[in-house]
Amino acid sequence: MKIRAAVLERFGAPLEVQELDLAEPKAGEVLVRLVACGVCHTDLYTASGADPSGYAPAVLGHEGAGVVERVGEGVTSVAEGDHVVTLFSPQCRECVHCLSTRTNLCLAIREQQGQGRLPDGTTRLSRDGEPIRHFMGTSTFAEYAVMPEIALANVNKDAPLDRACLFACGLSTGLGAAIKTAAVEAGSTCVVFGAGMVGLGAVAGCRLQGAERIVCVDLSEERLELAKGQGATETMVGGPDTVERVLELTGGFGADYTFEATGNVAVMRQAVESARMGWGLCTVAGVAGKGETLDIVPRFLITGRRVAGSSFGGLKGRDEVPQLVDRWLAGEIDVEPFVSHTLTLDEVNRGFELMEAQDGIRSVIRFD
Numbered sequence: 278m279k280i281r282a283a284v285l286e287r288f289g290a291p292l293e294v295q296e297l298d299l300a301e302p303k304a305g306e307v308l309v310r311l312v313a314c315g316v317c318h319t320d321l322y323t324a325s326g327a328d329p330s331g332y333a334p335a336v337l338g339h340e341g342a343g344v345v346e347r348v349g350e351g352v353t354s355v356a357e358g359d360h361v362v363t364l365f366s367p368q369c370r371e372c373v374h375c376l377s378t379r380t381n382l383c384l385a386i387r388e389q390q391g392q393g394r395l396p397d398g399t400t401r402l403s404r405d406g407e408p409i410r411h412f413m414g415t416s417t418f419a420e421y422a423v424m425p426e427i428a429l430a431n432v433n434k435d436a437p438l439d440r441a442c443l444f445a446c447g448l449s450t451g452l453g454a455a456i457k458t459a460a461v462e463a464g465s466t467c468v469v470f471g472a473g474m475v476g477l478g479a480v481a482g483c484r485l486q487g488a489e490r491i492v493c494v495d496l497s498e499e500r501l502e503l504a505k506g507q508g509a510t511e512t513m514v515g516g517p518d519t520v521e522r523v524l525e526l527t528g529g530f531g532a533d534y535t536f537e538a539t540g541n542v543a544v545m546r547q548a549v550e551s552a553r554m555g556w557g558l559c560t561v562a563g564v565a566g567k568g569e570t571l572d573i574v575p576r577f578l579i580t581g582r583r584v585a586g587s588s589f590g591g592l593k594g595r596d597e598v599p600q601l602v603d604r605w606l607a608g609e610i611d612v613e614p615f616v617s618h619t620l621t622l623d624e625v626n627r628g629f630e631l632m633e634a635q636d637g638i639r640s641v642i643r644f645d
């Protein structure tokens with residue numbers, strides 16, 4: 278079939294919306310009609326050429342939600358008409374990681390996905406017979422996508438898809454960091470560094486876990502206001518003295534849980550040092566620049582702090598994203614303030630501009 282999609286032709290150049298060919302889903306694959314897709318930093322990171330593992334031409338986009346149009350042979354977990362959230366972090370339910378409760382990093386299709394191909398090593402996207410590569414196993418800056426069944430979360434049909442798409446990446450990442458990776462205990466004190474989509478999700482996650490104090494740190498007063506709306510009990514403008522100020526707020530000890538959602542390695546260090554002696558857990562969700570390293574004075578670890586990384590909030594996507602969507606529908610999570618702009622596919626580059634200008638939290642592309 279012919280579809281319209283935003284293609285990364287050259288790094289550093291705007292995406293080009295054009296007509297492509299999309300082949301039928303093969304065994305274990307699903308054709309999804311996209312309804313909405315958020316514009317996330319990872320798309321821009323790849324489009325800019327900063328991502329060393331990036332490739333072109335490819336169709337970007339990974340924060341998608343849509344409706345199942347057709348399924349390939351052997352697909353059982355979704356059927357035509359189901360509403361789905363796309364998962365750049367799939368869940369095969371069979372590999373050694375999926376069978377463990379200790380990680381969500383499914384091994385089933387990692388290699389092919391990283392190279393922009395579907396699990397059988399080929400692409401469904403092409404242009405005049407030339408293969409065009411997929412991106413993060415999703416390629417959702419497009420009217421339709423063919424994706425592996427294991428990369429789709431089947432969600433409640435009551436969920437508006439132009440909001441549900443946020444659960445495909447940023448929001449789930451933040452929520453999961455608090456609920457799953459850190460498993461924040463009720464009554465605890467949390468500090469969240471960064472009040473973008475991920476940090477605000479972490480604030481909401483800490484609240485859902487029953488945290489007593491949630492301190493949010495960001496450079497933007499406007500974003501700190503949003504953090505209050507998600508449950509932050511205190512806010513702080515970040516700076517070189519953030520650690521000292523967190524210690525002052527916590528009787529000299531630091532927080533039970535800290536979360537880093539900025540991607541800045543200096544802030545990661547602050548997050549480690551703001552965690553409490555004895556049992557403080559620092560969860561790092563931010564993605565640092567190529568080659569950057571995180572400095573930790575070992576004394577902070579010896580004296581009982583722990584550091585955990587969190588990819589997609591540690592969530593097993595097919596099982597747990599539908600549960601988060603249900604909690605949103607039950608009124609436990611307020612998604613509305615996160616969507617600041619609604620765009621058409623043709624305006625996808627405007628989505629990048631808005632993101633670079635920090636204008637709003639998320640721009641969402643609608644395909645209808």
Ligand SMILES: NC(=O)c1ccc[n+]([C@@H]2O[C@H](COP(=O)([O-])OP(=O)(O)OC[C@H]3O[C@@H](n4cnc5c(N)ncnc54)[C@H](O)[C@@H]3O)[C@@H](O)[C@H]2O)c1
Nearest residue numbers: 471472473474475495496515538539540562563564588589
């Ligand atoms: N682990 C994952 O699976 C995953 C998924 C999605 C995004 N991410 C990463 O998470 C990070 C956050 O993503 P986002 O979409 O929320 O980004 P964002 O840019 O919207 O938010 C980052 C926030 O950090 C704030 N900030 C910058 N410097 C600061 C400082 N010194 N002190 C305090 N706050 C500071 C900014 O003001 C901004 O509000 C990025 O690095 C992104 O790549 C990780």
Ligand SMILES: [Zn+2]
Nearest residue numbers: 317319446447
């Ligand atoms: Zn993302």
Ligand SMILES: [Zn+2]
Nearest residue numbers: 369372375383
């Ligand atoms: Zn797996």
